[in-house]
Amino acid sequence: MLNADNIRKDFPILSLSVYGKPLVYLDNAATTQKPRSVVDAIANEYYNVNANVHRGVHFLSQKATELHEQARETVRAFIHARSTSEIVFTRGTTESINLVATCFSQACMKEGDEVIISAMEHHSNIVPWQMAAGRMGIQLKVIPINDKGELLMEDYEKLFSPHTRLVSVAHVSNVLGTVNPVKEIISIAHDHGVPVLIDGAQSAPHMPIDVQELDCDFFAFSGHKTYGPTGIGVLYGKEKWLDQLPPYQGGGEMIQHVSFQHTTYNELPYKFEAGTPDYVGSHALAVAIDYLNTLGMDNIHAYERQLTDYAMRQMQQIEGMRFFGTADNKDAVISFLVGDIHHLDLGTLLDRLGIAVRTGHHCAEPLMHRLGIEGTVRASLAFYNTREEIDSLVAAIQRLKQMF
């Protein structure tokens, strides 16, 4: 079992005090804190390596290119992709989904075609499809959920029609914590000859991912939620799909030859990486992944599951506690309201006690409508959180309740 007290020493920010109180950071679904090794890697690269990648014959450029391409291999191994050709660096989950929504709809869809998403999607997995729908006359179909926040799989099957071209769903909900049965979702879609994109923003940081075992066609995640830096993310795509898609943006890096009449495109994955890539970010993401691998994704998952169960048990004892998301298979995200206290008031007062939680609709307004609420307070956990921090959260909520 992981020892969070030891692990916390690797994350200098966790020793901060805010308003004179020890920081209790429970906003990990928004972004995670960075271990010292990641911050050091960024500084080290700028101090000792920095040069633009791929195009240079000189020492530094070759060294920077080596780190960047090694990072691609580290990401490949992290999600068990078959080849580094299938690992595209992007700015994050949002850009990865936008890339697929734009390029897939252009190459593989026509008016009247359909995309299936779910009722619990983040706006990043709704709006890009709506934009494609607006451009091309595509329809969105939505898998409904039950009151525990689980997908209704029978209804999912009924959504398929001869016009269904893609399914795009979250692996783990950033509001409900529900771990969706993605393997089953993918297998059903494949039975209908339909590819699947998995939004792994909330799964890649918390559990082992094997894209070949899942058999997903696309998988997206963000560096900054995976203990790496901001501004870097990943799109995995099966080679057979990436080959069929047109480039997303034009410019340097993604070309083979350019004349004023015609451009030929680079091989995978560079076809999708126009412009100077965030080579410092990719390397720092690889260092974050190395850190996660040292702890072990299985260990991380087991620890966070136990901590979530503990938190749910302790919070349940608070009178007036209402949880949103009580799926049987639930990860480290806890959304709640207490009595009729407004989520914003509760979040603001918790902040004054040093406890960082998120409030609002969590970029999932359609889900809020389904739940019949405006927003929730969300505590989202990581492997460096402790039972003592959960106890602080519970004590703080109890104390604030007295004030209302």
Ligand code: PMP
């Ligand atoms: N999908 C989910 C499930 C998320 O939780 C988030 C981030 N909150 C995103 C997509 C978007 O991630 P990013 O802002 O890093 O692109």
